[in-house]
Amino acid sequence: MKSVRFGILAEDATDCDALAILVRRVAGEATIGVKTQSFGGCARLRQKAAPTMKLMAREGCSAILLVHDLDRDPENGELNDESALRKKLEDIESPDSISRLVCIPVEELEAWFWSDPGALALVSPGAKAHPSPHLLRQPKEKLFALSRGENKKARYSTLMNKTLASKLDLDLCAARCVAFRMMRDFIRHALSS
């Protein structure tokens, strides 16, 4: 297996933390190099992606994940056009020396956790997973709701994503979430080629 340093660009810090864990788990090496950068929103991610990828390449990253949520149109509630978004992101300039994947979780990365009953059990014991997480609307809000019991508190916050990522059934998630499957295949390919 090749030694690869991965770079992750994502919208916020909790996404970065969870993605770093997932990359390491897919790679099978807890000590694999991962550099992350969050941007506090999708707009800044798009604006700063090019210089950040250049910087990461200089810092030794050879495989970069650019992770951007597929948001809903605030006017009609429909999911935005994924292919248009993908093209926009793939058009962002990046160094020739790196391989890059544009990863677009449907609505939010939290949808991935809905694929696995084991991960969901950390939020609420006995919670049932969803066979098609990409069909869930507002998966993060649904995790908030799931964790609120009789005491009316929201124990789930995205700070827990690290924990959920460390327990997520990778095979099940890959079977149910296309974006995760693409990311897994990209990581494996980067390590083998």
Added chain:
Amino acid sequence: MSTTPPAPPAAEPSERPRFLAIEVGDWPGLEQPVRLELDPRTTVLVGKNGAGKSLLVEGWFLAVMQTLGLQSAEDGPRHFRCDLWAPDVAPFGYERRIDDATAEPLAGAPSVDNASLAALRTRPSPITERAFRLEDGSELWRSTNLRRSPGDSVAGEGGGLRSVLYHGELPAKRLEIQVLNVHLPYITMIAPGTLRRRESAQSREARRAVLLQWNDLSARRPADRLRWTAVERSEVDELGEAIVQLSRSTPALFQEFRDVLAGLDLVQELTIELYKKDRVAPSAEPVAGEIAAVLFDGANLGLCSDGTLRIAKIVLELLRPGTVCLLIEEPETAVHPGLLDKLLALVDAYSTDRQVVLSTHSPQVVDHFAPDQLRLVEREQGVTRVHSLSAADRDLAVAYLRDQGALSDFVFRRSEG
């Protein structure tokens, strides 16, 4: 076999009792009433320096303190109104107005001298409180009292909302009054700046350990006065007190507090150590004469950084189950951008059960929320006005976001005119 997720067990944020709007006025800086419409979860106030964000938030908080009898009438707005929504009752409002006793000259006082000024100050001023339906303005309850002296709290003479709440007078049976009862006393404000900077210049010079003393006052006071109190008094000491009380009174919540601080990568190990006199003497239950210290990763709370203390304070208030509305001024103060992201994620999570109002100058905070949650605070010709993005502005913002712009760029550019 997997199925669809179960229905959420708790009330949706839009279904729980909440503030719809507040109004503050007749106060230096906010002479005209300023109305703030609130989001069911998080409302973000944005505006230039001097626009009136802090005045509005502080005015709201002081007005509530006045109503509860915890603040004198001189130290807050003379007009306050809040509109509330709750299940099973029609939306209603509560209003409190202190009429100006000094508006008319005293009879027989030919000129303003010290004696007549003193007389003016001690003249009773009427305080009117009422609750009413929003739909038709019909009154549910009204009370008028006289404030006897400047030091009196707003509800000092009985009969006002405070008496109704605390002494169980007849109107307390009204559902609307009960909603007020679980709302007004449970508003918390986190002021701008760091905890340590708000202390006196003398105590600011050096960080010092926070120590708490177990006070056995049961002989002459109610049993519930048994508690840990800080050896010295400052906001940092009070934070220490609150943490120790939490550990004693609600261990599950204390564990949640620890988990959240660890999840923020802020404090991995939160411990409370007990000391007796000059030697360490750990014990399960506190006894008189014991001293407690709160340690964040082995360091005394009082020696931690300003940012750490501020985040710990915000997290503590976010977690408190009784808090119905948390007002946070400038959450970005002393917080690293990466950590701010995580703090805002916590606000998202806990605002399902309480309303949060943030005032900010931070693009990062603005970008975290949706256009509908923003309230623009503007001041023109000495008058503060608060409004949401207009429908046209919202359309512009949505289009701008679609064109790869950031919400903060849109909002701050707009405020530049």
